[in-house]
Each structure stands twice: as structure tokens, then as C-alpha cells.
Amino acid sequence: ETVLLYTAFEEADVITRSVRVVNGGEESLYLTKVYSACLDMDNEDFDVVSLHGSWARERQIQTVPVSRGKFCVESVRGESSHQDHPFIALVEKGTGDEHGRVYAMNFVYSGNFKATVQNDQFCQLRMTMGIHPEDFRWKLEPGQEFQAPEVVMVYSGEGTGNMTRTFHDFYRKHLIRSPYKNQKRPILINNWEATYFDFTPEKLLAIAREAAALGVELFVLDDGWFGKRDDDNSGLGDWTVNQKKLPGGLEALVPRIQALGMSFGIWIEPEMISEDSDLYREHPDWALRIPGRTPARGRNQLVLDFSRLEIRQHVYGQIKAVLSSADIAYVKWDMNRSLSDVWSASLPPNRQGEVYHRYVLGVYEMLDQLRRDFPHMLIEGCAGGGGRFDAGMLYYSPQIWCSDNTDALDRLRIQYGTSFFYPMSTVSAHVSAVPNHQTGRITSLRTRGIVAMTGAFGYELSLSRLSAEEKGEIREQIRQYKEFEPLISTGDYYRLSNPFEDACAAWMFVSADRKHILLHVVILENHGNMTVNYVRLKELLPDAVYEVAASGKCYCGSALMQAGIPIPVEMGDYRAYQFVFRVKE
Numbered sequence: 225e226t227v228l229l230y231t232a233f234e235e236a237d238v239i240t241r242s243v244r245v246v247n248g249g250e251e252s253l254y255l256t257k258v259y260s261a262c263l264d265m266d267n268e269d270f271d272v273v274s275l276h277g278s279w280a281r282e283r284q285i286q287t288v289p290v291s292r293g294k295f296c297v298e299s300v301r302g303e304s305s306h307q308d309h310p311f312i313a314l315v316e317k318g319t320g321d322e323h324g325r326v327y328a329m330n331f332v333y334s335g336n337f338k339a340t341v342q343n344d345q346f347c348q349l350r351m352t353m354g355i356h357p358e359d360f361r362w363k364l365e366p367g368q369e370f371q372a373p374e375v376v377m378v379y380s381g382e383g384t385g386n387m388t389r390t391f392h393d394f395y396r397k398h399l400i401r402s403p404y405k406n407q408k409r410p411i412l413i414n415n416w417e418a419t420y421f422d423f424t425p426e427k428l429l430a431i432a433r434e435a436a437a438l439g440v441e442l443f444v445l446d447d448g449w450f451g452k453r454d455d456d457n458s459g460l461g462d463w464t465v466n467q468k469k470l471p472g473g474l475e476a477l478v479p480r481i482q483a484l485g486m487s488f489g490i491w492i493e494p495e496m497i498s499e500d501s502d503l504y505r506e507h508p509d510w511a512l513r514i515p516g517r518t519p520a521r522g523r524n525q526l527v528l529d530f531s532r533l534e535i536r537q538h539v540y541g542q543i544k545a546v547l548s549s550a551d552i553a554y555v556k557w558d559m560n561r562s563l564s565d566v567w568s569a570s571l572p573p574n575r576q577g578e579v580y581h582r583y584v585l586g587v588y589e590m591l592d593q594l595r596r597d598f599p600h601m602l603i604e605g606c607a608g609g610g611g612r613f614d615a616g617m618l619y620y621s622p623q624i625w626c627s628d629n630t631d632a633l634d635r636l637r638i639q640y641g642t643s644f645f646y647p648m649s650t651v652s653a654h655v656s657a658v659p660n661h662q663t664g665r666i667t668s669l670r671t672r673g674i675v676a677m678t679g680a681f682g683y684e685l686s687l688s689r690l691s692a693e694e695k696g697e698i699r700e701q702i703r704q705y706k707e708f709e710p711l712i713s714t715g716d717y718y719r720l721s722n723p724f725e726d727a728c729a730a731w732m733f734v735s736a737d738r739k740h741i742l743l744h745v746v747i748l749e750n751h752g753n754m755t756v757n758y759v760r761l762k763e764l765l766p767d768a769v770y771e772v773a774a775s776g777k778c779y780c781g782s783a784l785m786q787a788g789i790p791i792p793v794e795m796g797d798y799r800a801y802q803f804v805f806r807v808k809e
Contacts, residue, residue: 238394240332242374243354247364255362256577259338259354261329261375267347269317273328273384274339275309275641280629280662282306282610283641285724290314290343298338300358302527302563302580303607304331304614311645312339313387314351321385321719322762326378328387329353330645332399333373334616335584336360359566361577376615384644385762389716391645396714399615400650401595402622404602408709409623409649409680410487411702412442412554417657418686421448421455425470425477429484434687436484438695439702442554442682443481444489450546451501457524460496461503463542465549478550489554489602490546494539495587496525496560503538509569510535512579522561523608530590531582532570540590547598555598557591557621559607584616591620604652604680613642623652623680630656630684631663632675633798636729636746639678640719643731649713651679655701657686669694671800673701674744677712678731681705704802711735711742718762723748728791730759738765741805745791746798758788765807773804 227244241261247253270290274297275283288295297312299305310331316324329351331337336356343349353375362370376394380387396405413435419427432443447453449470451462465473478488497504497511504511504526511526513519519526528535547555568579594603605612605621609628617624627638635653642651653676658666676682687695705712711733720730720743727749733742745759764770764781771778779789784805791801 233394233398236394237379237390239377240374241377243372244369245364245372246369247366250366252366253364254577255364255370256360257354257357258360258362258370258372259352260331260372261351261353261377263327263329263351263377265327265349265351267343267349270314270349271317271319272341273313273315275311275644277306277641279306279608279611280627281634282613282627282638283309284637285641285644287315290341290349292343295341296338297340298336298356300336300356302335302566302583303559303612304334304337304616305562306608306611310337310339310353310614312341312351312353313384314341314349315384320383321388322383324383326380326384326387327351328378328380328391328645330376330378330391330615331373332376332615332619333584334587334612334614336580355581359577359580361575362581363575363578373616385718388644388719392647392717395615395618395645396647396649400618400622401620402603403600404622405649409602409713410442410554411440411705412444412489412682413440413687414444414446414654414682414684416446416491417661417684421453423448423469425480428477429480431687432481432484432486434695435683436486438687438699439706440683441486442489443486444491444554444556446491446556447493449490458498458500460493460498460525461501461528461539463492463494463539463546465546474546474550474552478552482551487553488551489556490552491556491558492543493558493560494543494590495528495530497528498525512563512565512567514565514567517565520564522564525561526565527561527563529568529570529579529583530586531568531579532586536586536590540593543594544597547601552598552601554602554604555594556604556606556625559612561608562611588616588620595620610638610642613646615646618646618650623650625652626679629662630654631660631665632667632672632746633665633748634663635675636723636748639675640723640729643717643719647713648679648717648733652682653677653679654682654684655698656684657689667798668796668800669697671746671798673697674800674802675746677701677705677708678744679712681709708733708742708804711740715740715742716763720759720762728757728759732761734763738763739768739807741770741803743789743803743805745801745803747791747800748798750795750797750799754793756793757791759791760788761785769808770805771808773806778808779805
């Protein structure tokens with residue numbers, strides 16, 4: 225028996241769809257394809273919109289005409305992936321952010337997926353989404369049932385902008401479970417780019433003192449605090465504090481951080497194992513590995529078989545002990561490689577097709593246990609940056625590290641694609657050092673701050689290398705973010721330009737009553753004898769008078785929407801501007 229499950233939401237143009245398969249017979253059967261959603265319609269000369277990319281170039285927008293045959297977006301990497309994304313949309317020709325019909329699907333799942341648009345010989349379209357059938361074979365015993373993940377289906381008759389705000393509101397209200405969905409996120413500093421694996425308590429405290437003096441609220445200790453972990457070749461799986469690096473453990477370090485007025489957070493990568501670790505030497509069969517084959521290594525590590533309960537219990541027990549040893553307010557859950565050699569030593573050959581899905585369910589189980597045991601802890605997701613930025617993970621982690629690429633210019637484009645369906649409060653974005661560690665590009669501290677201020681804000685650099693002037697600028701950025709954070713977290717988000725095509729990147733946040741506006745602009749092209757760029761705002765009160773907070777200049781709402789605001793022409797690359805508008809009563 226196949227049960228089709230629909231939920232129609234009264235206050236949003238959203239229908240969710242999933243499938244439950246029940247074996248009501250007397251014999252076992254094998255499921256080899258279970259899609260969660262299927263939409264049939266006539267082709268009206270649609271385009272199909274999808275997202276593609278790679279590590280450090282996630283979620284780049286792609287729009288192509290629907291043609292004969294099948295268009296497919298998929299991942300078989302064991303994660304939603306850097307390369308493709310579990311999102312697909314049909315849009316009529318000429319659709320933009322403000323006009324056009326949109327039929328969109330987003331998968332609430334963090335593993336292998338497949339989304340297709342098929343145009344048949346009668347010009348009929350079929351749009352499907354679900355678990356990827358490759359290497360999927362689920363044994364269903366008599367009386368058992370299989371529940372497929374949900375697909376969120378959104379309709380917009382007013383372009384991709386309205387689609388975006390529908391997804392944003394829907395996920396904030398109906399998906400994210402963390403208490404932080406309605407709470408201010410702490411401004412953090414992460415030690416990674418300042419120290420990498422080479423740190424001592426004194427180095428960490430020096431960073432924390434500098435950060436606390438500037439107004440940073442959370443100190444995050446990244447990789448290297450556990451096991452024998454001086455590089456990325458060892459230690460994963462041994463989740464006990466390295467006493468040589470941190471004498472006295474977190475029990476000694478955390479109170480010293482808190483004495484500075486900051487809370488403490490920590491990085492973990494529970495799904496991975498190093499071959500140079502005590503855990504691997506004791507349990508080599510706990511890693512995913514095909515018998516008789518040399519395993520493929522990614523980032524010098526293997527993947528633990530999280531389809532197995534005993535492995536999850538062992539790893540979680542270690543991590544829970546660490547998190548219980550001190551007052552830890554934040555955890556960054558990372559995953560730095562895709563799955564390969566997917567074979568579980570605990571299942572017979574005829575059930576190996578269950579491993580990919582059981583793995584994802586195991587990750588969800590551990591995250592849910594973490595959420596229950598530490599209900600007030602902020603959990604941030606990460607998978608080599610944005611390799612698992614999906615709706616499934618948002619259920620457990622209200623913010624996700626958007627990309628390992630922290631270059632401000634690249635982040636504009638990555639965050640642009642991410643904004644199409646994920647609330648900006650879920651996008652973890654940090655100011656990092658220059659020259660940037662991924663691109664070598666140099667951008668101003670102001671530009672880096674404005675780009676990072678689009679999401680959950682923080683820093684990832686060595687403060688000791690900054691000048692007094694730069695520290696003063698950081699202090700002002702933190703003050704501004706604390707002021708704007710409620711608007712960034714709950715306001716309506718509008719894209720005002722396309723950073724892949726236009727001379728500037730512009731976006732805005734608007735309060736529910738349309739009386740408070742935050743506008744950000746970054747100039748992408750600078751030439752001799754430049755003309756002025758005008759940025760047209762959206763959805764203002766047309767008859768209201770808006771005052772710019774910094775200058776006191778006043779503009780009519782209709783003028784800001786129809787003519788726009790002029791952006792100064794200045795020398796220098798990648799200038800950034802921030803405007804705050806309030807209705808003048």
C-alpha cells in the first residue's frame with residue numbers, strides 16, 4: 225500500500241508532500257525507487273532553475289529552457305552536496321524577482337537525492353523529487369513501513385522574490401526547532417584562521433581578550449583540541465581533550481573565557497575517523513569500507529558507519545562527556561568529506577542498499593539527541609562549508625556555515641543563491657583575514673563586514689594583527705549588527721540586483737510594517753569616468769517619507785522605488801555602502 229501524504233498550509237502558498245509505503249502482504253519486498261513528490265502539468269514554454277557548484281563555489285544559479293527528454297539535478301555523494309542542490313523550479317519565460325509564475329520544490333533531506341523535469345512527446349511535464357534510486361534497495365518485511373522525506377512545494381505568481389519570502393517565512397515558522405530561531409544569535413570569533421592546529425591556552429585567551437574588548441560575545445575553539453590532533457592526518461574518533469594542548473581540559477579553559485564576558489563554543493566532526501586513532505585501531509570495521517578493496521580517503525580520513533547504533537552510541541557518549549564537562553553554549557558540527565566505499569559490516573549483502581539512507585537517519589538521530597540533552601545550546605551545521613546546507617539539517621541546526629570560501633566577493637554570489645529559499649538568519653557568515661585564504665583577494669574591512677552582516681555574523685581572523693583603527697571599525701560593526709540583528713533575522717529579504725550580471729550587488733531587509741529598511745550595496749565594477757549606479761528599492765510605503773539615518777536626507781517611498789537612490793562614485797575596488805531608512809513620522 226502506498227500512502228500519499230499532503231499538507232496544505234492555510235497561511236502560505238505551500239504544500240508539502242511525502243510518501244509512506246506499507247507492506248501489508250505476507251512476503252518481504254524490496255523498494256528500489258521511492259520519490260516523495262510528483263507534479264504533472266502541461267509545458268507552457270517553461271525554464272527550469274537549479275543550483276550547481278563545487279566546494280568554495282556553492283549554489284550558483286542556473287536557468288535553462290525545458291527541452292525534450294529529462295533534465296536532472298542529483299547527488300550520490302551521501303550528502304546534499306556542494307555540486308548540486310535539492311531544489312528545482314519551473315518558471316515561465318521572463319520570470320524575475322517581481323513577476324512570473326514559479327513552481328518550486330525543495331527536499332527536506334540531507335542525503336542522496338534526485339530531482340527531474342521530464343518533457344514527453346505530448347509536451348506534458350513531469351516534475352519529481354526524492355531519494356536517489358542509485359544504490360538504494362530497502363528491504364520491507366511484512367507489517368513494516370517506509371516513510372520517505374518531505375518535499376516542500378511552493379507556488380508564486382509574483383516571481384522568484386515572492387517564492388523566496390514564502391520559503392523564508394515557512395522555514396522560520398514550521399521547520400526550525402531550535403529556540404534560537406526567535407533569539408538573537410551571538411556574535412562569535414573562531415580561532416581557526418588565526419591559529420589552525422597550533423594553539424595553547426595562552427594563545428586562545430589572547431584572542432579572546434582582544435575579541436571581548438571589541439564586543440564579541442562567543443569564542444569558538446575549532447579543530448585540534450582532541451586526541452592526538454596536530455594536523456589533519458590523525459585523531460578523529462578520539463573525542464577526549466588533548467591535555468598537552470589544554471592542561472586541565474575544558475574545565476580549566478572555559479571559566480577563563482567566561483571571565484572575559486564571553487560564552488564558549490567548540491568544533492566537532494563526529495561522523496569521521498582517522499586511521500591514526502585509538503578508535504580505528506580498536507574497531508577498524510566501524511569505518512565504511514568495501515571488503516577486499518583499498519578505501520578512498522578524503523581529507524586523509526574515513527567515514528564512520530553511522531547506520532550502526534553501537535557506533536553512534538559510542539561516539540555520542542564521548543562527545544556528551546566533553547560537552548558536559550564545562551559550560552558550552554555552541555557546537556559546530558562539521559563533515560569534511562563525501563561518503564564513499566559505502567558498505568556496512570553489520571548488514572548482509574542483500575541489504576547494503578539501505579546504508580546510505582540509514583546513515584542519514586543516524587545523523588539525524590544523533591543531532592536530535594544532542595538537541596534534547598542540551599536544549600539551550602546553539603548548534604551550527606557544516607559540511608566542508610556548504611556541502612550539507614539543506615532543509616533537513618535546518619530542522620536541527622538553526623544556522624549552517626554557508627561556505628568555506630570567506631572571500632567577500634565570492635560570498636556575495638554564494639549567499640545570493642542561498643537566499644532563494646533559506647532565511648538569511650540561517651546563513652553563517654564571517655569576516656576573515658586578507659589576503660583571503662581561499663582566493664588571495666584583498667577587500668576592505670568595511671566590505672567584508674557588510675557582506676557578512678547579511679547573515680549570522682562573526683569573525684575568523686587574528687585580531688592581534690589589526691591596527692587600532694581596524695579594531696575601532698570592528699567595534700562599530702558589532703554595534704551595528706546588534707542594532708540591525710532583529711531586522712536581519714525576521715525582516716523580509718529582497719534581492720535588488722544580480723551579482724552574476726550587474727555592476728553592483730544590492731539587497732535589503734524590510735520590517736513587517738515597511739517603516740524600517742536596511743540596504744546593503746557592494747560595487748563590483750569600477751572604471752574610469754564611471755556613471756552613477758542607482759539602486760531601486762522595493763515594497764516601501766509609496767506615500768511615506770523615508771529618512772536616511774546617517775545623513776538626514778529624506779526621500780519619498782515612491783521615488784526610492786521608481787528612481788532609486790544614487791550610490792556614490794568613489795575610487796577603489798569593491799566599495800560597500802550601508803543605508804538605514806526609517807519612516808519620518
